[in-house]
Amino acid sequence: MNFWENPIGFIGEAIADLMRSLHIGPEVINFVITLLSVVVVASFGLLLVIFLIWLERKVAARFQDRIGPNRAGPYGLLQTFADMVKLITKEDSIPEKADKLSFNIAPILSVVAVLLIWAVVPFAPAWIGTDLNVGVLYIAAVGSFGILSILMAGWSSNNKYALLGAFRAVAQLISYEVPMLITLLVPVLLARSMGMNDMVRDQSTWFIVLAPLAGIIFLVSSIAEIGRTPFDLIEAESEIVAGYHTEYTGMKFGLFFAAEFLHAFTVGVLFALLFLGGWRGPGAEQYQLLGVFYLMAKASIGYFIVMWVRSTLPRIRIDHMLALNWKFLTPASLAILIITAILEKAYGETSARIPALLIGNLAVVLVSWLVLRAASRKTKRERVTFKKRPVAKPA
Amino acid sequence: MQPIQLVFLFAAALILWAAFMMVTRSNLVHAALFLIVALFGVAVFFVLLEAGFLAVLQVLVYIGAIAILMIFAVMLTRGDVIEEEIVNRGFGWALMLAALFCFGLIILVGQWPGVNEAAPRIVESRDLIQELGVQMFAPEGYVLPVEVASVLLLGAIIGALVVARPQKKEK
Numbered sequence: 001m002n003f004w005e006n007p008i009g010f011i012g013e014a015i016a017d018l019m020r021s022l023h024i025g026p027e028v029i030n031f032v033i034t035l036l037s038v039v040v041v042a043s044f045g046l047l048l049v050i051f052l053i054w055l056e057r058k059v060a061a062r063f064q065d066r067i068g069p070n071r072a073g074p075y076g077l078l079q080t081f082a083d084m085v086k087l088i089t090k091e092d093s094i095p096e097k098a099d100k101l102s103f104n105i106a107p108i109l110s111v112v113a114v115l116l117i118w119a120v121v122p123f124a125p126a127w128i129g130t131d132l133n134v135g136v137l138y139i140a141a142v143g144s145f146g147i148l149s150i151l152m153a154g155w156s157s158n159n160k161y162a163l164l165g166a167f168r169a170v171a172q173l174i175s176y177e178v179p180m181l182i183t184l185l186v187p188v189l190l191a192r193s194m195g196m197n198d199m200v201r202d203q204s205t206w207f208i209v210l211a212p213l214a215g216i217i218f219l220v221s222s223i224a225e226i227g228r229t230p231f232d233l234i235e236a237e238s239e240i241v242a243g244y245h246t247e248y249t250g251m252k253f254g255l256f257f258a259a260e261f262l263h264a265f266t267v268g269v270l271f272a273l274l275f276l277g278g279w280r281g282p283g284a285e286q287y288q289l290l291g292v293f294y295l296m297a298k299a300s301i302g303y304f305i306v307m308w309v310r311s312t313l314p315r316i317r318i319d320h321m322l323a324l325n326w327k328f329l330t331p332a333s334l335a336i337l338i339i340t341a342i343l344e345k346a347y348g349e350t351s352a353r354i355p356a357l358l359i360g361n362l363a364v365v366l367v368s369w370l371v372l373r374a375a376s377r378k379t380k381r382e383r384v385t386f387k388k389r390p391v392a393k394p395a
Numbered sequence: 396m397q398p399i400q401l402v403f404l405f406a407a408a409l410i411l412w413a414a415f416m417m418v419t420r421s422n423l424v425h426a427a428l429f430l431i432v433a434l435f436g437v438a439v440f441f442v443l444l445e446a447g448f449l450a451v452l453q454v455l456v457y458i459g460a461i462a463i464l465m466i467f468a469v470m471l472t473r474g475d476v477i478e479e480e481i482v483n484r485g486f487g488w489a490l491m492l493a494a495l496f497c498f499g500l501i502i503l504v505g506q507w508p509g510v511n512e513a514a515p516r517i518v519e520s521r522d523l524i525q526e527l528g529v530q531m532f533a534p535e536g537y538v539l540p541v542e543v544a545s546v547l548l549l550g551a552i553i554g555a556l557v558v559a560r561p562q563k564k565e566k
Contacts (some may be wrong), residue, residue: 031398102428133524137451145458148431151466155424168465194524 016060047117049258064310090250102156106149107255113145114263122197124279124291133198147173150244157247165243169234176224179329181279186214187274200278208275210357215275217333222267230313268302335364408437423469431462
């Protein structure tokens with residue numbers, strides 16, 4: 001095995017050889033290697049967060065016509081390290097009537113829930129934690145730990161704002177899971193597999209070309225799943241202080257913070273895997289590191305859109321948030337799923353696959369646009385601008 | 396001892412401990428959280444049996460949906476869920492029933508001839524999931540029970556919608 005073609009596999013082989021020379025059983029070697037790869041993937045995710053926080057602050061600053069962090073280190077690169085030291089040295093306060101155990105477990109669970117997704121991410125053709133045959137379903141399943149952590153944090157804090165945040169979170173996250181899971185089924189249909197690596201291998205034409213609408217709906221409902229602006233009702237600071245993490249201080253708050261940033265990037269990674277062809281690119285099959293580079297570059301596209309939306313749009317009202325989900329995203333995603341299934345069955349093996357699916361998507365866009373226009377004409381909106389209002393005048 | 400056996404023992408101990416904690420807690424939210432730990436332990440069992448699909452469904456359905464709904468219901472319906480005393484003490488009956496079921500299961504499983512044989516290794520799990528799908532939806536398979544169950548669920552959803560629908564205002 002050549003080092004440059006597969007450095008991690010090369011090092012893994014070297015460690016296995018070393019243990020074999022020490023007469024350790026193959027079962028134990030397998031276990032140790034698995035354990036080591038878990039540590040590598042998890043550490044990669046957690047180290048990435050440090051960079052992501054700096055990146056997001058820098059990008060958000062540019063959107064707001066500022067410079068952003070620029071004091072600690074070149075281009076402010078060391079800013080996050082300074083923040084980490086600050087968070088770790090801060091006082092760790094637990095409310096007197098809090099539920100201690102759940103209060104302390106919740107932040108850890110929120111990070112774990114995101115890191116668990118990385119177990120099925122194929123970074124490169126040969127680099128995947130575990131190539132589950134139900135990878136997509138697994139992603140949906142571990143997402144529920146995130147909801148659980150928010151519920152635990154909100155309830156155990158024994159604070160009404162935290163509890164309100166947790167209630168909002170459950171209403172929002174469980175609702176937006178519906179269109180997200182339905183649109184996840186579209187790539188599954190197209191690839192005829194639920195395994196993540198199979199899905200990437202099948203994308204000789206990227207799925208964003210075959211199912212653009214499913215990609216957009218997936219991204220929108222994923223932003224809601226992270227709980228970022230415009231869907232940040234979970235921690236809306238102008239309404240409920242800081243939502244579910246109101247009572248958290250120091251590094252425990254830092255863990256929620258890190259989980260959110262990592263989740264945002266993970267959404268970019270999933271978008272890249274499901275719709276932008278994952279690690280596919282020239283030379284990726286041979287040189288694994290190139291595959292990682294392609295995946296990260298593609299993931300940055302999704303992540304950039306998430307940051308862009310975050311720094312552009314204001315917060316959406318809670319009834320609008322639920323209406324958008326149940327009255328628009330869910331029916332639209334169901335329509336796309338049915339249309340994709342029919343067209344894929346009819347034209348899946350022929351050369352008419354791409355145009356047929358594109359026309360199907362276009363039809364859904366057209367119908368939903370017509371429906372939305374009809375609905376917007378029906379609803380009466382109060383015009384506030386033309387109303388006569390009392391104005392203070394000089395006497 | 397192989398590492399996989401250690402994992403099995405750890406998961407088994409976790410399930411037993413969590414189940415015991417669940418039935419002895421007086422705080423309902425704590426009981427629900429321990430139930431989640433126990434259900435997660437069962438998911439680990441499924442993974443050890445190479446039934447990845449069932450493991451994922453266990454997490455998705457029992458932890459993701461049922462347990463969270465339970466916690467939500469408990470948190471919403473009772474203002475003060477922290478009670479000093481356990482309200483209904485039915486330990487004796489529950490213990491008897493549980494023991495009866497446990498011994499019944501042990502006897503039933505003991506009669507099965509394959510109980511002492513090593514499990515056959517599953518070669519290609521990728522085909523298994525396709526096989527499962529074909530079995531569930533093929534006309535000669537289990538399509539009728541699946542469809543009946545889905546109609547039942549649809550009925551439940553419509554029923555919930557009718558119940559939750561706001562009553563029209565009286566004029």
